[in-house]
Structures are given as C-alpha cells and as structure tokens.
Amino acid sequence: MDEFEQFMIDFLHLTGIDLSLYKRPQMERRLTSLRNQLGCDTYPQFAEKLSLQPEWLHRVLDKMTINVSEFFRNRERWTMLSTYIFQGPMTHPFRFWSAACSTGEEPYSLRILASQAGVTEVDLLATDIDSTALSHARQGIYQQHQLREVTKSELAAYFQETPVGWQINREIAESVHFQQHNLLSDPYPSALDLIICRNVLIYFTDGAKHHVISEFAKALRTGGLLFLGSTEQLLHAKEYSLYPVAPFLYQKLSTMP
Template identity: 45%
Template sequence: MVNDYEQFIEKIKVKTGIDLSLYKEQQMKRRLTSLYEKHGFKSFLDFYRGIEKDNELLYAFLDRMTINVSEFYRNGKRWEVLEKKFIPELLKNKRNLKIWSAACSTGEEPYTIAMILSKFLPLSEIKILATDIDENVLQKAKIGAYHERSLNEVPIEMKRKYFQKDNDYYVISDEIKRTVTFKKHNLLSDPFEINFDLIVCRNVLIYFTEEAKNSLYNKFSNALRQGGIFFVGSTEQIFNPGKYNLEPIDTFFYQRI
C-alpha cells in the first residue's frame, strides 16, 4: 500500500517539479513533520491539501526542504563594484552580454545580476544562463519565492519594484524571472559553453579538492571571451591566476587575458 508520505511526494512532484524522493527519507520526513504540525496539520496528505489552498504554506514548504542558505546581493560591496565598475566597461563594447551564473542554487544570484543590469538595459534585452547540479533547487528558483531573510541586502528601490510581498515571503516579478534560463549542469563533468562576457561562480569552489579547482579554473577561463570577467566568492581568491590566463582586476574579480 502506498503510504501517506509517498503520496505526498507524488503530488508535490506534479505541483512543483520537485522530487523529494531524492532526499534522505528520514531526515526530510522529520523536517516536514515538524513544519506541518506547527501549522496544525495531522498528516502529509492533510498538509498537501493545505498547500493546494494557501501559497504561504507552499513557500514555507519550499523554504524547509532546501538546506541552502543563499541571499540576494550577498557581500553587497562586491556587487557594487560589479555595478559601478565592470558592467559599464562590458557594455561599452556590446549591449547583449553573455552571462552565466554557475552553481546558482535557488536563484538569488542570477536574479541579483538581472536587477543590477536593469539599471542599464531594458529587461527584454537581458539574458542570463543559470545552472546547478540539483534539479530541486532549480525548480525552487523558477518559482521565485523567498523568505524575508534572503532579502536583507536588497536595495529598497529594487525590493519595491521587483518583489511582491506575500505574508513572510517575497515573490520575484515575472519580468525578472523571464531574464533567466535555468538548466541542470554538472561543473565537473558537463561541457562549458564559450564566449561569456561575465561568469559568476561564488562560494562553491571551496567545496572542491585542489585538483578539481585547478581543472575548473581552466574550464572557466576557456569559457570566457578575451577581456571577459570572472567573479568569485569571498573565500575563493585565486592564488596563481596567470596560470589560467586570468589577471586580478579587483578583489575577487579576474579578467581573461
């Protein structure tokens, strides 16, 4: 007989594209049981019926099932450097920039890039590729609903312009969503596209071995056009950038030479 949790998994997959069977069952059940009990439900199916009726419950579920804690405009000063110094430089030569947010998790990073670019270009001209190995986080990114804590660094005017508040959650506007194409991609084994003007890959490479990092720096460098920019996380300084045909142009920014 199909149990309560298995039915819940099936229904959630149809509704959101998220496959809970890919997570450790005991751990996920524990996490979700405490969530539904907190909201006064008695079973997974009861909880699902609640989700059907109330977006707030759907967002709470999405929040609970992803462990990744990500934020918009994380390390805000670095995004300021991108906006003030490098985007104008890149746009001097061409309007249709080719941009990749690699290992984008639940979407905060590519959506941040889109908001920054919206100060320079109409949204209809912005195209960003965003990839991650985890299909579930990509589905969550496409839904685009975020807990208030993820928006701590978002400038007030961007918050007003591009987010709709729904109780404790903020839903990003469709016009920003349309600028981003999400795809599943494994950094270690899948081929990279080429001729990018900007590649953003932050707070991911710290999880790889030195050998894997070495290979990835080469692959990222080859994926950039000459003069293209590589923006890394605040714990990921490249100690020998010349080895990868990169040169430092600001803290955590490198340029293909």
C-alpha cells in the same frame, strides 16, 4: 577499500556524480550525518536505500550543495562588479552565467543590476546540480532573511509581496534561464562576458578546482570577468590567463592555449 570509498563508486554508478572530486572530510561528514538521520548504520545499507528510494537522492544532493544564499550577498562586492561589467559601451548582448546558482538569488541579483544599469539585452544562464534548488529558483519566492541586502526601492521595483513570501517580478524571472548542470562533468557554455561562481570551489579537491577554473577561463571571452566568493582567491590566476582587477574579480586578458 573502506566503506566510504565503495559508496563513492556506487554513488557514481547511480547518479553520474563523482564524489572523489570533492574534499573528503567535508563531504563524508555531511553524508554520514544524513545517513544516520535516515536510519542507515552503514554505507552499503545507505547505497542500497538510495537505489531503491530515489527521493532520498534529492536529500543527498541538497546536503552536498549547501543551498544557503541571499540577494546581493556581500553587497559591496556586487556594487564593485556593476562598475566593471557595465562601465563601457555595449558592443553585443551580454552573455552571463551564474554557475552553482542554488535557489536563484545570485542570478536574480545580477539581472536586477543589469536593469538598474539600463541594460536590457542580457542572455543569463543559471545552473546548479540540484534539481530541487532549481525548482525553488524558478518559483522565485523568497523570505525576508534572504532579502536583507535588498533596498526598499529595489523591493518595491522588483518584487511582489504574497502570502508565502516575496516573489520576483515576472519580467526578471522570465529573463533568467535555469538549467541543471554538473560543473565537474558537463560541457560548459562559451563566449561569456561574466561567470559568477561563489562559495563553491572551496568544496572541491585541488584537481577538481583546477579543472573548473580552466574551463571557466576557456568559456570567457577575452575581457570577460570571473566573480568568485570571498574565500576563493586564485593564487595562480595567470596560469589560466586570468588577472585580478578587484578583490575576488578576475579578467581574462588573452586567449587560452
């Protein structure tokens, strides 16, 4: 067993997060960089420091999750999503889940789409493993570079300019429920009409990816949609009763066994 394998065991005991479910080369590269930045020469030393200084764990989680996002990233995909999710008559309040939501841009983008479609009855859950990212999301303050795809009319309708950035309107902010959640170990919600999980699966091992997609499929209602990132095409979607209806958008068409 090498140093990094032992570190993964120590980290699991310390946090409950199993690093072995992430692709090792990417994760080891990021954590080695952080370890060196924090002045640790070895992984045993790094593990000891983490156990003694919990604030370092936040930096590790931030390094793991790569909190880079923006409103309406790949705008044409969001336009496409809106035509599918809001196209028919509403038979029940929508249940949406923005998984691995980072600092909140994606769930707020979704809530803006719902508002533009005239939909007011929305149960929108947004989760992430990183509590620091969730705190930022709850504050709802963003910089100009995160709003590049937001139109002037949307900026005027859904944001307020403040001395420290643009703040999402209270009505939008209060309709999104943020919660800490680990995709690889925590229970999933159910009876969902839409799950958004973009640019996250690429960091997982094949086994972990299978687990997450399987749980997503179980969590969706029949007819529900799964919206993935532009690098996350499902090659065997039918194994999960998911069928492509548009680029990176999949629909559940039957009940999972």
